[in-house]
Amino acid sequence: MLTAGSSQVAFVDALLVNSGAKMRVWTVSEAKAGTLTQCLGVARLIDPEPYQVVVKRELPAWRRGIFSPYRRLKVPEPQLVVSCGGVANSHVEAIVAACKVKPFTVHLATPQPEYTGVFDMAFISRHDWSDEKARHTNWHEMVGVPHQIDHQIVDRLREQARKRWASKGDKVVTVLAGGANRAYLYDDATIDRLIETVKQLAANGWTVLASTSRRSRADLLDRLLSLRSDRIVVWDRQGANPFRDFLAAADAFLVTKDSITMTCEALATGQPTYVFDLAKNPGARLDKFEWFHRDMSETLKLTRPFNGTLEGYDYEPPHESRRIASLIESEVARRRPDLAEHATRRENARKNAAK
Structure with missing residues (x-):
């Protein structure tokens, strides 16, 4: 390099x-x-x-x-x-x-x-x-x-990833969480809501695979790690990054609004992709992010806003x-x-x- x-x-x-x-x-x-x-x-x-x-x-x-x-x-x-x-x-x-x-x-x-x-x-x-x-x-x-995510990569990894985290045919949701930027805030109330959502998804029968980013608050990772169980798997940011395997295993995604890249990576799999709302930081940057999410959901019909439930739907994955x-x-x-x-x-x- x-x-x-x-x-x-x-x-x-x-x-x-x-x-x-x-x-x-x-x-x-x-x-x-x-x-x-x-x-x-x-x-x-x-x-x-x-x-x-x-x-x-x-x-x-x-x-x-x-x-x-x-x-x-x-x-x-x-x-x-x-x-x-x-x-x-x-x-x-x-x-x-x-x-x-x-x-x-x-x-x-x-x-x-x-x-x-x-x-x-x-x-x-x-x-x-x-x-x-x-x-x-x-x-x-x-x-x-x-x-760098392609459906061919995901297809190649899916069988082994499913064996590891969904060997009994469990339905898997991958949760991708980012961090604060000029458009969105990760205040305490937002983190509380995200933690409760992960717990509720597991209670509803989903196996949750959760991954944070380098921008994530340290206490968000700590609180996610405290939830680990048979139904909640959290990458502790140690060792090899299982990101691609998490993508390959998923039957659905929940992605926080702050990351356009993670949203697009999830969409490359062809699996339902739901967007988790965050506290807003008003300004021009927020306007662009909100336009992006409305366009992806309402115009292109690729994503859906998360309202508490995850349902299947079909779309043609973009391969930009x-x-x-x-x-x-x-x-x-x-x-x-x-x-x-x-x-x-x-x-x-x-x-x-x-x-």
């Missing part, structure tokens, strides 16, 4: 479907799980091991020229850069400036106004979409956010990571055949050297 200023870089080539060649992919994002998984969810469908550039803050103006941390990287250049998050914009610009051959650049959010010319494509969630953004011909609307990766590949093949040709020559040279 590269952080700005590091001099050690490793690359793994991967197949670009449309050209039959191999491309080098970099991801550029903060270390936040939500932004990082968006980049990796798309990038790994093009390069199974993309090189990760993790940034902490916007690149200062004085580090964008001869003092750029990317200027003297004596390594093969990326051919595709997939980025996410506001602080990534300036880093992508600096990386592009350092490349002899301009890489194809994709941002998984609205680019900051001063960086719109840096990106070849942008994918913007419906809750951030507008008519003004639609005027950018290479900006595209997306449902929620991309991520695959759709976005396919659009990127198509655009690279159409607009940047030079990248594919270069990759082909490099791959042929590698094969000849191996003979």
Whole structure:
């Protein structure tokens, strides 16, 4: 993993479907799980091991020229850069400036106004979409956010996960809890309500698999751990993360409203996904989150608000990571055949050297 200023870089080539060649992919994002998984969810469908550039803050103006941390990287250049998050914009610009051959650049959010010319494509969630953004011909609307969960992964894990937590055919609900952000609060009353909900679900015959995030209040995890029983399983955040197994075992989900990413990951399984309401922090950020949840529930009919019961319903799971990766590949093949040709020559040279 590269952080700005590091001099050690490793690359793994991967197949670009449309050209039959191999491309080098970099991801550029903060270390936040939500932004990082968006980049990796798309990038790994093009390069199974993309090189990760993790940034902490916007690149200062004085580090964008001869003092750029990317200027003297004596390594093969990326051919595709997939980025996410506001602080990534300036880093992508600096990386592009350092490349002899301009890489194809994709941002998984609205680019900051001063960086719109840096990106070849942008994918913007419906809750951030507008008519003004639609005027950018290479900006595209997306449902929620991309991520690394795919129904094929879940299907592969489901049998073993069910054997572990539902060997008697029990119905399983996976509870995914996050933490406070600029839109929602985890006050004491909200935590009390969530704890009581978990207890009630278990009393109603559900096996509950509960997982918290790095943003979760420590006392929320402590209170969940105190509920552990034959019917309530809680990850204590020690050892391997059972997140994917929790997803695979579920017959339904209860996801707290603060996480768009966890909502989208749950939806990838095709299982009923209910959203748990939280105390609200009024402001523009709350308005966007609430719009997202209304859109997912009322317009797209993907999620449902939790009102005390979990019932089955059908929907077509969105697969945004695959759709976005396919659009990127198509655009690279159409607009940047030079990248594919270069990759082909490099791959042929590698094969000849191996003979």
